[in-house]
Amino acid sequence: xxxxxxxxLLVPLLFVAVFVYALCKKVKLYDSxxxxxxxxxxxxxxxxxxxxAILMLSELFEQSGLSSALTRMxxxxxxxxxxxxxxxxxxxxKPFSGSGSxxxxxxxxxxxxxxxxIARCACVAYGSSETVFYISAVYFSSAKxxxxxxxxxxxxxxxxxxxxxxxxxCRVL
Amino acid sequence: xNVIFAVIFLLSSLLFLFFDANGFLSALLSGAEKAAVxxxxxxxxxxxxxxxxxxxxxxxxxxxxxxxxxPLSKKLFRSNDREALLYASENLSANLLGLPGAPTPxxxxxxxxxxxxxxxxxxxxxxxxxxxxxxLLPTTVLSLRLSAGSASPADILLPTLICTLFSTLLGAVLLxxxxxKKLRAGQKR
Numbered sequence: 001x002x003x004x005x006x007x008x009l010l011v012p013l014l015f016v017a018v019f020v021y022a023l024c025k026k027v028k029l030y031d032s033x034x035x036x037x038x039x040x041x042x043x044x045x046x047x048x049x050x051x052x053a054i055l056m057l058s059e060l061f062e063q064s065g066l067s068s069a070l071t072r073m074x075x076x077x078x079x080x081x082x083x084x085x086x087x088x089x090x091x092x093x094k095p096f097s098g099s100g101s102x103x104x105x106x107x108x109x110x111x112x113x114x115x116x117x118i119a120r121c122a123c124v125a126y127g128s129s130e131t132v133f134y135i136s137a138v139y140f141s142s143a144k145x146x147x148x149x150x151x152x153x154x155x156x157x158x159x160x161x162x163x164x165x166x167x168x169x170c171r172v173l
Numbered sequence: 174x175n176v177i178f179a180v181i182f183l184l185s186s187l188l189f190l191f192f193d194a195n196g197f198l199s200a201l202l203s204g205a206e207k208a209a210v211x212x213x214x215x216x217x218x219x220x221x222x223x224x225x226x227x228x229x230x231x232x233x234x235x236x237x238x239x240x241x242x243x244p245l246s247k248k249l250f251r252s253n254d255r256e257a258l259l260y261a262s263e264n265l266s267a268n269l270l271g272l273p274g275a276p277t278p279x280x281x282x283x284x285x286x287x288x289x290x291x292x293x294x295x296x297x298x299x300x301x302x303x304x305x306x307x308x309l310l311p312t313t314v315l316s317l318r319l320s321a322g323s324a325s326p327a328d329i330l331l332p333t334l335i336c337t338l339f340s341t342l343l344g345a346v347l348l349x350x351x352x353x354k355k356l357r358a359g360q361k362r
């Protein structure tokens with residue numbers, strides 16, 4: 001896999017390039033780096049309440065059976081749009097939880113085989129959508145902005161249509 | 174967010190009430206536990222990237238990058254706050270490269286400044302661009318496929334790229350349409 005090797009090289013290359021450049025500009029590397037790290041703990045602490053709320057919510061959503069009830073209800077609608085019923089749950093879960101949907105994706109991969117139609121649809125669905133609720137909770141945690149309905153609705157709609165397109169593409173390509 | 178939280182929370186709670194009253198508290202606790210674990214692992218990620226970003230800032234590289242991207246990002250976000258635009262364009266670059274965890278601190282800073290500027294359009298655009306996942310290389314999916322024994326892990330790359338481009342473009346266009354009136358009114362003023 002040459003592509004994943006290139007991806008692996010990216011991060012170390014980025015660090016080396018920037019640090020060498022910084023040295024040329026006579027930046028005190030150690031002082032700058034530690035000054036940056038200093039901001040990490042306050043940031044993590046300020047995000048914690050929002051993470052806690054959103055993860056409790058996603059845990060409730062899944063364990064209450066609400067997510068599987070929704071999955072059952074929506075599966076016929078989804079399959080009418082060309083989304084296989086097997087990945088309905090993934091599509092519903094992804095906006096809430098990155099780690100939860102990653103676990104679900106790897107379950108789907110091992111259950112149906114990595115190269116099956118369902119698994120490929122699942123991969124495209126996972127890769128082309130994003131954890132919308134997580135982003136709305138975290139990105140705007142410190143900003144005083146209350147109305148996030150419009151961008152959230154637009155993002156959810158675009159991601160959903162992208163999944164529909166993805167399942168179509170997986171059949172053709 | 175408040176509405177979504179209330180609706181999903183209450184619906185799930187009712188289901189617990191009827192079917193599995195004992196599971197309610199344990200679900201909440203396991204959510205909180207996951208949040209604590211995630212916060213700690215995010216802390217590691219932030220240590221690495223915030224250190225890196227500070228070096229980039231002090232070397233003047235950030236400034237250079239921002240003046241290169243300024244005309245483009247100004248058009249995209251319709252903001253005049255140079256610092257906010259710098260954070261936003263760095264956030265988008267980190268997203269594109271798929272650097273895990275790196276976009277978040279940059280996105281938070283950009284969102285703070287956009288909101289302080291009272292620029293709803295810019296803040297919403299930042300949200301949509303981040304929430305429709307603009308990514309060139311889906312590294313997580315590739316490694317999962319590789320470990321699941323796929324014969325050709327990369328054959329989802331093209332459809333994923335098309336879809337993520339599609340969702341990002343669609344999101345940006347829809348948002349622009351929603352703001353069309355406001356933006357025109359703003360220009361006339």
